[in-house]
Amino acid sequence: MHTVSIVTALLMGLSPVPAADQVQTVPCPTTLPAETTCHGGKDTHGAYYSIAVPRNWNGTLVLHTHGGPDLGPPTQDRSTDDLTRWSVLVREGHAWAGSSYRRGGYGTQMAIEDTENLRAQFTRSFGKPRTTLLHGQSWGGNIAAKAAEQHKYDGVLLTNGVLAGGSRGYNYRVDLRVVYQYYCGNHPRPSEPQYPLWMGLREDSTMTGSGLRARLQECAGIESPPAQRTAQQAQNLKDILGVTRLPERTLASHLNFATFTFRDIVHNRLGGRNPFANVGVRYTGSHDDVALNLGVQRFWADPSAVRDLSYDSDVTGSISVPVLSMHAINDPTAFVEHDAAYRASVTHAGNSRYLVQTFTRESEHSALSDSGYAAAVSALATWVKTSRKPTAASVAASCPAFDAKYHQGCFFDPGFTPNSYESKVYPRPGGRHWPALSSVQAELWKRFYPGVGIAP
Structure with missing residues (x-):
């Protein structure tokens, strides 16, 4: 397959x-x-x-x-x-x-x-x-x-x-998936079958959306008023939000996507292949970035999966109409x-x-x-x-x-210009905004990604 x-x-x-x-x-x-x-x-x-x-x-x-x-x-x-x-x-x-x-x-x-x-x-x-x-x-x-x-x-x-586009448009949810697991350790729990987090979820898992939200509540007290969260829940939530740069009010929906939609993409659309990567990403914004970067799960993408997801959904800018x-x-x-x-x-x-x-x-x-x-x-x-x-x-x-x-209001801001996508989402190896790789990293890249160029 x-x-x-x-x-x-x-x-x-x-x-x-x-x-x-x-x-x-x-x-x-x-x-x-x-x-x-x-x-x-x-x-x-x-x-x-x-x-x-x-x-x-x-x-x-x-x-x-x-x-x-x-x-x-x-x-x-x-x-x-x-x-x-x-x-x-x-x-x-x-x-x-x-x-x-x-x-x-x-x-x-x-x-x-x-x-x-x-x-x-x-x-x-x-x-x-x-x-x-x-x-x-x-x-x-x-x-x-x-x-x-x-x-x-x-x-x-x-x-x-x-x-x-699909090949990089969900990278912030990839980051959430691994950062969440680093701090919470309950998705999956140590007592449950383990799987690489790029899958989102095991193909045969019976987890529901409400079950996932219960785990988020357990770890970060997301449904509790701030004053009722434990010190550990408050710290977990602060670290997760600080590193992923996600708003608290949509954290659950982003994690839901990084779980169930990732499972659909990987298992139902890509035959089990992994289109996501976070090797080389340096996460910041936590109370201990060194420990986080040493402990967070890392993975390379399957180039054929990236290619196929890109074919399906990445835009090229080749437009000819307004x-x-x-x-x-x-x-x-x-x-x-x-x-x-x-x-x-x-x-x-x-x-x-x-x-x-x-x-x-x-x-x-x-x-x-x-x-x-x-x-x-x-x-x-x-x-x-x-x-x-x-x-x-x-x-x-x-x-x-x-x-x-x-009568619903006009809110246009004609002077606004958004910052680059990479200012919001951690860039990946091979991307235009990725820093130069060391000679060792470059050699590993060539070995595992033959024929895939390395950005300067």
């Missing part, structure tokens, strides 16, 4: 766009405008979808790629909930379509194909849109950014996107530095003319102000129509007019 690449493992069973199936009319979420027509169903690959067409449709279709990934089986509720959350786009006169994807678990290329299948179905049922915009949120931002390099859209909107991003500066889940990573990729590819990035003084990941979304999608649509590129300042200036309608 180890020789099976993610090209096969992720795309196994994919086929051309399915034959047309009859879209069914369903009740609309109450957040949509009156006289909107909604449709839902399941395509021949098993992906559920939701479609909404407002009475006075302006001819623009917004295709939505959702975040996650969800690890359970797909449901109609997934796409219906997305439609509810992004109802502002329908209220702005756009048609909307979103897929649940055909299965749970990681798979950027899978999600792209399911989104393209839905686009084809929309066109069969309602005619070709005058304009098609792709909107990706969170992991869906990664999906949309990757799709924009492979398919033709008129414009792309990325909100709170995971834009550093792309506008909006990211909360204090996003606690997909850090704003992801946008710095994306800008670097686009700039390296020589395509900066196609990218506008905006940032907001907000602190949530899953949803931002409807006024901001309306301003962003309007700026993108106008850019597509007129070829006049907006600026962060012009998007911010347009927001109050939309806020008069939605």
Whole structure:
């Protein structure tokens, strides 16, 4: 199984766009405008979808790629909930379509194909849109950014996107996984079967999310008021947060991802191969960095696993249509530095003319102000129509007019620029920001990674 690449493992069973199936009319979420027509169903690959067409449709279709990934089986509720959350786009006169994807678990290329299948179905049922915009949120931002390099859209909107790609976009969760185990020693416990932490979890483990949270509480008192934590819990939590640079309020969700989603990536998508590495990373921010760096678990990545995960999800910046991003500066889940990573990729590819990035003084990941979304999608649509590129300042200036309608506030900060991705996440060997290796390290690198270059 180890020789099976993610090209096969992720795309196994994919086929051309399915034959047309009859879209069914369903009740609309109450957040949509009156006289909107909604449709839902399941395509021949098993992906559920939701479609909404407002009475006075302006001819623009917004295709939505959702975040996650969800690890359970797909449901109609997934796409219906997305439609509810992004109802502002329908209220702005756009048609909307979103897929649940055909299965749970990681798979950027899978999600792209399911989104393209839905686009084809929309066109069969309602005619070709005058304009098609792709909107990706969170992991869906990664999906949309990757799709924009492979398919033709008129414009792309990325909100709170995971834009550093799979091969390095989760390194801060790799660091959390090993740092947590160093301080807590209960995931796994010494009495349980041991496994390398890059797996996230044993393939056959029956651990649940609530069980994992109980272990986090046991070690760091995460659910207790600070005054009720033991001295050891308080110290553990301080060290974990100090080293990983993660916010306390999303620590549990990050550890959940580093456990269950890592298991899915490694066991279900990569045939047991390891795409993650932390050899050479020097962790700082604890009460005893020397002891931490001597004691934390270390591992090399399997180059073939890195290659396959990179093929599936890493972006190259090869865009040729307008792309506008909006990211909360204090996003606690997909850090704003992801946008710095994306800008670097686009700039390296020589395509900066196609990218506008905006940032907001907000602190949530899953949803931002409807006024901001309306301003962003309007700026993108106008850019597509007129070829006049907006600026962060012009998007911010347009927001109050939309806020008069939605009353959720305008929080754009046109003067903000995020620091580099590596300023937030410890860089890895071979990365552009990795320091020069010693001669001994270089020799070991060549021995274990033949054919893989060493960054200067």
